Amino acid sequence: MRKVRTIAGDSVNLLLYRETERCDDGAEEALWRLNPTLAEQGPVLPAGVWVVLPELETRPAAKTPATAWD
Template structure:
């Protein structure tokens, strides 16, 4: 597991995207499980908060196509 520090104005989604190039529900859930104290910081994190990043399986970043005619 890798440890990082937040930048002023970070949100959990922004931090996940910047560090892991993912901000989906499973990545966010894994981060909250590793960092339960993070909720005390509020939706916008102050600078310098230590965060443990989850180790996630790599996923295809290709979006799924949705058709109105399916």
């Protein structure tokens, strides 16, 4: 696992997307599990907060889209 520091104006989704190119529910859940006290910082994270990033695959598993004929 890798640690990164936030920059001014970061949110969890923005940080995840910048560092892992993912911001889906699975990635966000993994990040919250690794950083349980991060929510105390608020929705917009202050600069300089250390965040542990989860080890993720580069892309989430693709879901088969539903069609009207299924």
